[in-house]
Amino acid sequence: MQKHYYVFFNSFFKVKEVMKHSLVVLLIIFVSACGKNTISYQEIGERTHQSKEVAKKFGMQLKAKLQAAMKEGGPINAISVCNEQAPLIAKQLSDETGWDIHRTSLKPRATQPDVWEKSMLEDFEKKLSKGDSFDMLFAQDVVKHNDKASFRFIKAIETEKVCLVCHGENIADPIKTKISELYPNDVATGFKEGDIRGAFSIIQPLE
DSSP states (O other): OHHHHHHHHHHHHHHHHHHHHHHHHHHHHHHHHHTTSOOOHHHHHHHHHHHHHHHHHHHHHHHHHHHHHHHHHHHHHHHHHHHHHHHHHHHHHHHHHSSEEEEEOSSOSSOOOOHHHHHHHHHHHHHHHTTOOGGGOEEEEEEEETTEEEEEEEEEEEOOGGGHHHHSSSOOHHHHHHHHHHOTTOOOOOOOTTSEEEEEEEEEEOO
């Protein structure tokens, strides 16, 4: 009986020692993998909230400009205003925050998505097809961007009915001509109401 107890306790302590060693190895791997590219959960929450607010501000300011342009001169005028004002709003917000703030899309009118943005947008499409609401279509990560650790945030933009005049499936010829004039490489058409038009993308350098 004593022999059995000895075998049991000897095995138990061996297992305990192996587990302890494994935990140490895992901890070393975790720390090595993380390096400087980590921030606390609290900071992630704060940066995500700040990014959502900036994206909201961008959307509201641009929408107000487009509505005023539509009233003043119709869709063709709105296209010109969007062409001029969207980059200015993005630059103003970027200057205020020190972040890179822009819009992109899988079917862009101006800014092509980078690898990370493309991956996130494709994931949003899958989530939308499974019934996720637009409130849930955002993502954040801490990754290398231009060789610098950065906090990245992206939030999907919903295609509303008013967007279809310039981004829909049946666009009037005068509007098509204006789009071609301002955006020679445009592929941002063929959308339906409720589609993902694109996304607000924000890059916050951490270094």
